[in-house]
Amino acid sequence: MMQFADVSNIFTIVEKWFIFYVCVDNGLQFMLLAVGFFTLHGKRGRLSLPEIETLMKSPLLPGVSVLTPAYNEELTICDSVRSMLMLRHPSHEVIVINDGSTDRTLSLLTEEFRLYRSSRIPTGNLPTSAIHGVYESLDSIKLVVIDKENRGKADALNAGLNHSRMPLVGAVDSDSLLERDALIGVSTPFLEDPDNTVATGGIVRVINGCTVKHGLVQHIAAPKSLLARLQVVEYLRAFLGGRVALSSMNSLMIISGAFGLFKRQAVVEAGGFWTNTVGEDMELVLRLHRQKGPDGRRRRVVFVPEPVCWTQVPEKMDVLKLQRNRWQRGATESIFRHRHMMGKPAWGTLGLFGLPYFLVFELFAPMIEMAGYAFTIFGLLFGLIVPFIALEFFVVSVLFSLFLSLSAIMLEELTTRRYPSVKDLGSLLVAALLECLFYRQMTALWRIKGMLDFLRRRKSWGKMDRQSFVKVPEAA
Amino acid sequence: MSPNTSAKSYLWYGTGLLAADVLLVWALERIFAVRNTHSVMLALPFAFCILHLVAIAVLAVAMIYRKAAREIFDARARVLEPDLQSRFTDHAYGTDQSAALKPLLAKDALIVEHSLVQFSLLMKGQGREHLCELATELGFTAKWSRECTSGNAERRRAGVVALSLMPLSASRISLRKALHDRDPEIQVLAARALVQSGDQAELQDIFVFSLSQTLRIRACLTEDFRRHATTLCATVVPKILATGDKKQIIIMFEMLGAWRRSIHLEGWKQMFDGSSGSNRAVVLRLLPYVSSPDEAQALLLGALSDESQEVKITAANIVSHWELSAAVPALSVLLADSRPEVNRAAAQALSRLGSVGQQVLEEAVLGHMRRSGGAALEALEYFNTGRLVGTAI
Numbered sequence: 001m002m003q004f005a006d007v008s009n010i011f012t013i014v015e016k017w018f019i020f021y022v023c024v025d026n027g028l029q030f031m032l033l034a035v036g037f038f039t040l041h042g043k044r045g046r047l048s049l050p051e052i053e054t055l056m057k058s059p060l061l062p063g064v065s066v067l068t069p070a071y072n073e074e075l076t077i078c079d080s081v082r083s084m085l086m087l088r089h090p091s092h093e094v095i096v097i098n099d100g101s102t103d104r105t106l107s108l109l110t111e112e113f114r115l116y117r118s119s120r121i122p123t124g125n126l127p128t129s130a131i132h133g134v135y136e137s138l139d140s141i142k143l144v145v146i147d148k149e150n151r152g153k154a155d156a157l158n159a160g161l162n163h164s165r166m167p168l169v170g171a172v173d174s175d176s177l178l179e180r181d182a183l184i185g186v187s188t189p190f191l192e193d194p195d196n197t198v199a200t201g202g203i204v205r206v207i208n209g210c211t212v213k214h215g216l217v218q219h220i221a222a223p224k225s226l227l228a229r230l231q232v233v234e235y236l237r238a239f240l241g242g243r244v245a246l247s248s249m250n251s252l253m254i255i256s257g258a259f260g261l262f263k264r265q266a267v268v269e270a271g272g273f274w275t276n277t278v279g280e281d282m283e284l285v286l287r288l289h290r291q292k293g294p295d296g297r298r299r300r301v302v303f304v305p306e307p308v309c310w311t312q313v314p315e316k317m318d319v320l321k322l323q324r325n326r327w328q329r330g331a332t333e334s335i336f337r338h339r340h341m342m343g344k345p346a347w348g349t350l351g352l353f354g355l356p357y358f359l360v361f362e363l364f365a366p367m368i369e370m371a372g373y374a375f376t377i378f379g380l381l382f383g384l385i386v387p388f389i390a391l392e393f394f395v396v397s398v399l400f401s402l403f404l405s406l407s408a409i410m411l412e413e414l415t416t417r418r419y420p421s422v423k424d425l426g427s428l429l430v431a432a433l434l435e436c437l438f439y440r441q442m443t444a445l446w447r448i449k450g451m452l453d454f455l456r457r458r459k460s461w462g463k464m465d466r467q468s469f470v471k472v473p474e475a476a
Numbered sequence: 477m478s479p480n481t482s483a484k485s486y487l488w489y490g491t492g493l494l495a496a497d498v499l500l501v502w503a504l505e506r507i508f509a510v511r512n513t514h515s516v517m518l519a520l521p522f523a524f525c526i527l528h529l530v531a532i533a534v535l536a537v538a539m540i541y542r543k544a545a546r547e548i549f550d551a552r553a554r555v556l557e558p559d560l561q562s563r564f565t566d567h568a569y570g571t572d573q574s575a576a577l578k579p580l581l582a583k584d585a586l587i588v589e590h591s592l593v594q595f596s597l598l599m600k601g602q603g604r605e606h607l608c609e610l611a612t613e614l615g616f617t618a619k620w621s622r623e624c625t626s627g628n629a630e631r632r633r634a635g636v637v638a639l640s641l642m643p644l645s646a647s648r649i650s651l652r653k654a655l656h657d658r659d660p661e662i663q664v665l666a667a668r669a670l671v672q673s674g675d676q677a678e679l680q681d682i683f684v685f686s687l688s689q690t691l692r693i694r695a696c697l698t699e700d701f702r703r704h705a706t707t708l709c710a711t712v713v714p715k716i717l718a719t720g721d722k723k724q725i726i727i728m729f730e731m732l733g734a735w736r737r738s739i740h741l742e743g744w745k746q747m748f749d750g751s752s753g754s755n756r757a758v759v760l761r762l763l764p765y766v767s768s769p770d771e772a773q774a775l776l777l778g779a780l781s782d783e784s785q786e787v788k789i790t791a792a793n794i795v796s797h798w799e800l801s802a803a804v805p806a807l808s809v810l811l812a813d814s815r816p817e818v819n820r821a822a823a824q825a826l827s828r829l830g831s832v833g834q835q836v837l838e839e840a841v842l843g844h845m846r847r848s849g850g851a852a853l854e855a856l857e858y859f860n861t862g863r864l865v866g867t868a869i
Contacts (some may be wrong), residue, residue, distance in 0.1 A: 027494055034490035041628075051664060051696055056696040059734045119857045121850040123816040138861075192660065192690035248486060392521040403528045404537045413539050422543050429536055 011375070011384040018372035019393050026400040033237075033407050035245035040305060040415040045172050048401070052181055052314045063091035064183055064261065065164030069156035070174040071099045076114045076312075080174045083215030085141055089183040093142035096174070100150025114138040122164035126272040128155050134163065152351065153257070155179055161272055170212045171281070173258040175219060176311040179206060186261045188271050189300065197272045198266040198288045198299040201255035202307035203239045205418065206232045208315060216246055217310050222424040222431075229431040230439045236312075237408040240305065241417070247303035251354025253289075255301065255332075257281035259309030260469035266291060266299070277337075278331015283338040283412060286338040298348055306416060317390030319386060328366075328450025335359055336454075346391035365449065366444035369397065375443065405432035501527055553587045556580075560588060564595045567610050568603035569735075574613050581614065589638075591698060596641045608642050616644055623732040629659045636662050640669030644678070647794070663689070664696045671700045679704055680712040687727050698731045705732075709739045715741050726755050733761045741766045748775070753784025761792045769798045779807040788813075789821040798827035804829055808836050811848045817846050823855035839849055 047055070055061055063187055066084050070077055077096070084094045099108045109115060115135035137143045148159050170192060172178060186202045209223035223229050246252045257260075261283065266271075270287045273280045291299050314320040335358065342359065344351040359470040376393050379385035409428050412418065419425060498718075505523035512522070560577075567573040580588050586806070591616075596607045610615050616638070623635030636654045641649040654666035667686065670678045679701075686697045700707060709732075716728055725747055732739060744766055748759045760779055763772050779791035780803060787811060795803040803825070810822035826833035840852035 027498075030497065031490040031494045035486045036492040037487040038489045048665075050662060050668075051661065052700045054696045057699050058692060059736065060695040060698060060730065119850070119853040121816070121820070121854050123820065188692055191695060194689045195692055215815060245486075247488070258735055262805050388518050388521065389520075392524075395521045399525060399528050399532075403535075404531050406532055406539075410535050413542060420546070421542060425543055430541070 008384045011379045012389060013387070015372075015375060015379060015385050015389050015393060018375060019396055022372065022393065022400070023366055025365060026404060026436040027395065028357065028361060029241065029402075029404050030407070031206050032245035032412065033241035033404060035248060036241045036243075036412055037407075037414070039248050040240065040411065045436045047181060048234060051090060052184055054129070055184055056066070056088055058090060061184075061187065062167045062194075063093075064089060064159070064170050064187065065166040065264070066092060066170040066183070067093045067160035067164065068094065068172050069097045069098065069099050069153045069160070069176045070101060070105050071100045071150065071153075071156075072103045072105060073174045074101075074105050074108055075104045076175045078108055079212065079215045080177060081109065081113065081143065081174075081215075084172065085143060086180060087178055088181045089187075091166065093144060093164075093166065095144045095146065095163055095450050097146045097148060097156040097160045098462035099153070100177060101146060101157040106145070106147055106289055108129050112137065113141065113143055115143075115145055115146075118144075118206045118473050120144060122162040123163050123165060124163055124268055124378060125425045126158040126268065128159040128162065131159060131201055132340050134325045142234070152275060154275040154277065154406065157280070158272040158275070161264065161267060168261055168352045169262045169264045169267065170259070171257060172309065173311060176204075177212065177215060178259065179308045179310070180216065180292045182259070182307035182309060182402055183261075189304065190263070193300060196297060196300045197263070198260045198291065199255050199260060199285055200302045200304055201243075201252075201260045202309050203243075203303075203305050203416075204235060204258045204309045204311050206235060206313050207310035208313055210310065211469055217226050220418055220420065222419060222427045223313075223315075225315070226434070228315050228433070229311050229427060230435050231313040231320075233409065233428060233432045234439075236412050237405055238275040239303075239409055240411045241404070243303040244305055245352060247301070249349045249353065251348075251350040251357075252299065252301045253285055253350070253354060253358055254282045254305055254331075255285050255303075256309070258311045259307075262288070274337075277330060277333045279332075279334050282331055283334040283337060286334055286341070289347065290338075290341070296342055298350075308418075319444075321449075324443050325450035325453060328363075328447040329454045331358075331363060332451060332454040335363060343390075363451075365378070365445040369447060370441070370444050372397070383415065400425050401436040401440065402433060405435055499529075500657050514549070517535070528830040549587075552584065553590070556584060557588050557591060560591045561595060561754060564592060564607060564610075568599055568606050570606065574610055577610075586768075588614070589619075593638045593641065594617065600696035604641065605643070608646070610648070611638075611642070617642060621647075624654055631664065632657060632659070633662050633665065636665045636669070640665060640672075644673040645668075645677055648678075657684075659694055660690065664693055668696055668700055669695065671697065676707070676711075679707070683708055683712050685730070686717070689725050694731060694799045695734075698734045701731065702737065704736045705735050705737055705739055709741060714743075715740065717741075722747070722751070722755070724749075729758050729762050733758070733765065736765070738765050745775075754813050755780070756782065756784060757786040757790045760787060760794065763794055766798060769800060773800060773802065775807055776800065777803060780810060785815055785818055788818050792818075792821040792825040799829060801829050801832055804832050804836060807833070811836065811840055812851065816851070819851045820854070824858070826852075827855040827859035 032123055061113060066087070068080065068084065071081070073278050096109065098109070114137055118136040119137060120134045123361055128465055129149040130412065132147040132149070135145040135147065141239050146159050146163055168187065170183065170186070181276070182202055186200050189197045189200045206223060206228055207217065208225060208228040209221045210217050211219045222232060233295060243252060243254070248303045262284075267284065268283065268292065274283045274287075285301055288299060289301060322376060328476060337356070338355075341351050342355045347355075372393060376385070376390045380387065380390050404431065409425070409432060413425065419428065499525050503521045504527055509519035509523040509526070521760070527794065535769070562574040563576060577588060592611060594608065596604055596611070598630050599607060620635040620638040623631045624639065626632050626635070632654070636651065639650055642752065651666045651669050654662050655670075657663050657666070667682050671682050683701060686694050713728065713732070716724060727745070729747070729799055732741070741762075744759060744762060748756055756779075763776070776794060780789050780795070792807060792810065795807065807826050807829070808823045809818050812825065813819045813822065822836060826837050834856065837852035837856050840848045841856070843849065
């Protein structure tokens, strides 16, 4: 029979493996953050004003169809569409896809933008649910609204793709606002390497706490809600660290569904957005990675750190829980679907580093981390591990994580400097501390639930709670 | 340095930093933690804690210090700005202010420099020349030239922007070097400064240089070259055509087409024969600017039955622009094409060819032809509402 000492030895060895895992995870994140720092350091990222002015006149810039799926977005839709119409680009059109909304989304759009039923024909033939009608504005604005039967975001994007007429298509969430130069900014990789670039994505920032006027973010501030502030830190860490670094290695797997730009032809050739998933953005990017360029090289998927998309993040626990559950399911579905690319040298750094890294340190991270916490607490309670080892585990997981979050905020301060006041910076520093102490663990639990839901084959999107943007009073 | 090379070196830098972190933890454990904790087991977490707590404190203090320093700098600049601007104005109008400005350099050199650059951007002619002399006298010109070779892209950018205000004699060497910078924005800034200097040799050199650059740089420079179109077409364009380098010539044609203005160009037709579909389409796009409808009609009608979809669409667009009613039969054939982009372009062109074209469209609508009927209806609607939505493809 197994002695207490043997059990204790086993616990100690397992605990050391947990520590090793957390060390490697945080170490790799540190390395990615450092790569992000060196990549961003000294680069403005944002195009200069004279360059934008010049590009605005240039017919050489490829046109963009901005696709915006909308499902029950009556609170934000008009502001979002106005913001998209005001984007600075020499040739862009906005296509809103009303995905069977049951609220006043379509009627608000019809009233606000004077829509009429148009005869515009689709130029693509990706399969979608029934289209009830296509509408265009009587005013001289490039707005198209497609009214269709509800079948989810991916199907709505495919309907938009069928009706788009520009070489590039942008996918933008209807609860998000783009900065005026965002479209030109995110197009630049297509100008630098037009043959091989298939997708680009901009940084997504948290709009909660900011004020909006005429569809534009007027004043930037850290959110008042603690939950939203925690997400600011989380977004900074993910975008400025991981995505910048993975993009520089051409291993970027996620172009945020809130703001991405794709080469239309490449997306159509790949079969459009996959409708049988809740993670259509990641799944499409992985499929695009599988295409080869005209010179036989792998296609490029690029993250552009400065074009900003402002998005609302959940301020209620239950909504955040649904969102994280969905993200985890989407990521798992995508990785599972493209598992054969894993570890294959044919896919370069994506196959050899990006995908294995994502699997081990993103997808499985919540399970391993939470198992580590449970194991440590159990071991401590029953005296199976010595307190020093438990301390080592907590120090490595919490302190290193805090160090990484602060580094991400520092990176933001060194490069893009979006939060103007010292007070905002202070509140973000406090949020970074709390993020490591309870937020991370809480989201890990939700993500584990997401993984279980994937195994149970649940496909629901979940009901998202929307709020209208905080507006500057007209007199201001 | 190519983007790939820089990515690789950044990866090495990142790995180096991680290695340094691990080494520091190990060194702290050996040198400091073991002695102070008297426990081998506690030493490692202790060393880890110490190092990262110090790092966290340094990061937090650095961030707040940086932010506060910037706010102080901005406040100081706001105070000095009105006085500086009035001195620059006086200097621009001929009253020497260098003696009054020199004492400020000891404490507020950055503010003076920044303000001078911003102010010079607003000036032209003799006023700008006086300010350039002032910049040289205050030692800024030499500083900007040094900045152009800095390892920090932000500094190089600032250096090039400032030097672009200076006379070419003082900035040429640095700007020419900046043309080969790894940051495309700096390349564009340097190229534009050289083009705007008005020097003919520089203009021609930059035109040739632009042909080997990315679309981003070409798109920016194309707009600058537009005002020199006549000169360029008389000098460097024929030379490039004479080289017979197809790739370069097609890129040049794209730029010439983007000027959207009439130019005199010989020998463009040769490029149409024997080229690929996309190249023929590029040549065709130049047609409205280098030829008259009468001269080009035969070529255009031939292009409508070209095997390439791109050529057909381009030809249909030009036909509609010139309102060539002779193209109606060819467009009627294209209206029944199985490719939606082609029959859409044909329908759009027919809608602009008067009653004959519109009659063809009405027949297509009434004939209930699924594809062409839809394209015809859309074209008629757009024509009647006087709008063009999303025509580019």
